[in-house]
Amino acid sequence: MKIEIVTIGDELLIGQVIDTNSAWIGQHLNEAGFEVSRINSISDSEEEILNVLAESSSRCDVVLITGGLGPTKDDITKTTLCKYFDTKLVHNADVFDDVKRFLKGRVASLNDFNKQQALVPENCEVIRNAVGTAPIMWFDYKNTIYVSMPGVPSEMKHVMNNSIIPRLKTKFGGAAIVHKTILVHSIPEAVLAEMLEDWECALPSSISLAYLPAPGRIRLRLSARGEDEGVLQNSIQEQIDKLVPIIGDSILAFSDESVASILAKLFTDKELTLATAESCTGGNIAHQITSIPGSSAFFVGSVVAYSNAVKQNVLGVNFLDINNYGAVSEPVVEQMVQGVRLSLGADYAVATSGIAGPDGGSDEKPVGTVWIAVCDSNKTISRCFNFGTIRERNIERASDMALVMLKELVG
Known part of the structure; x- marks a missing residue:
């Protein structure tokens, strides 16, 4: 059973x-065992809506449509649906009650635009909207929903x-589908594909592999579909067991999550604290960490040391070293x-200093040059990278690599 999504x-x-909307619908349909094609x-x-409805009906079993149901004149989805299904708009008393209930206390009185929300195509099944004024319309038409x-x-x-999902399950069932994501860092996509060529070729036909690259890391997603979820889980795990010896040290996690969330669990479980000092990343590392709920349990603070004066006066960097080495x-x-x-009294820290671009580079230190350091009370590790010429990507890759280095140090 195939489903198409149309956003208007x-x-x-x-x-x-x-x-x-599309991403959310796709994710939740997939979890329910349905395929979005x-x-x-x-x-x-009107022309675009009519065309896509006609085209979709020839390819799929279900068309899920969002948008264009508001009360203003530019919202034409309902009238266009009437044209497609050869019907007319009629007043629905239940929907009108919903509109009145929802708008009670929000508007002094219902105007004509509000009242038009209670108009629905005569031949649809109405699903009432518990959290808004626009009704949901279900059509079963020529073998397509x-x-x-x-x-x-x-x-x-x-x-x-x-x-919607419960109705689709009742009508079509839904196969079991299992995804497993392996988060890999510091291996370029083409290099990783070469490393995994023999392993990938030996995968069972029931398992598919996808490479999902992002700056500094790649998500490998193994997917299997069938009737028995337990069998699928075991089959995927067998393949992961064969994968680990090939790229073991480059695996960050066996889950689809950010490096920051991985670190959050690690620091929380070990009851450790963290501080950051950022120059070229401008606070982005701290932002990634504090976007994780509960990060206050381990993250003590950050110094955005963009100027040399802050590096010297707040972080204690030697003036002569800045002059001599940059x-x-x-x-x-x-x-x-x-x-x-x-200065912040943390167990661990991470720092960045680099040339994000697009200006400021030299022959010796081109744009994209970034130094990253991590430390605890016993050890300091620093590495130099060149992430390229695109400013936004340099900041993102430097931030991610800093978190990866931190995870390597913490263990």
Whole structure:
């Protein structure tokens, strides 16, 4: 059974709003054992909507539609659905009660636009919206199911969890599907593919492998689909057991999570504390750490030492070392990491100093040169990297590598 997702809205196509609905729907359908074969984002155009509905019906069993159900004139999904299904809009008393209930205390009185929310295609099955005014419309038409939902994420998620996915399970069942992610660091994608060529070729036909690269790391995703989840789990684990000897030291985790969240568990479990000193990463490492709920249990603070004066006066970096070696150097970054650990009283620390770009490089230290250091009370480790010429990527890769080095030190 195949499902297509259609998201409607000019705002999605011009980048004004990011389409998070498709990703969320795809993830939750996958967890329920359903296959999403295609995602379409289209404009608020009758022609585009009619075309995508007709095309989708020839390829899939279910079409899930979000967007275009608001009360304003640019929301044309309902009228277009009427044209596609050769029907008309009719007043639905239950939906009107929902609209009145939802807007009670929010508006002084219902205007014509509010009242139009209670109009629905005559031949659809209405699924009432418990958290908004736009009703959900279910059509069973010529062997294809069409479901039109609001584009507001909270409303879409509520109806998907409470109505749509349960209905799809009742009608179509749902095979077991198992994914396992292995997080690998510091191996380029092409190099990793070469290392794993024999192992990948020997994978059973029931298991598929995907490479999901990001700066500084790659997610290997093993997927299996079948009737018995336990059998699938065991089959994937057998392949992971064969994978580990090939790339063991480069495996960060056997889960799909950020390096920051891995470190958060590690520091919390070991009851350790952490501080950061950042120059070229500008606080991004601290941001990644503090985005993890509960990080206050182990993260004590950060110094964004962008200027040399802060490196000297706050972190205690020697003025002569900055003059002799430059701010982007091994002596300076090691003094930064030792200084922040001592001044903030942490068990561990990490520091960065580099040339993020696009300007500021030299023949000796081109753009993308970054020194990273980590330390505890007994050991300091520093490494030099060149991450390229793109500023945003340099900051991201330096931040990720700093966290990887920290994990290596902590163990």
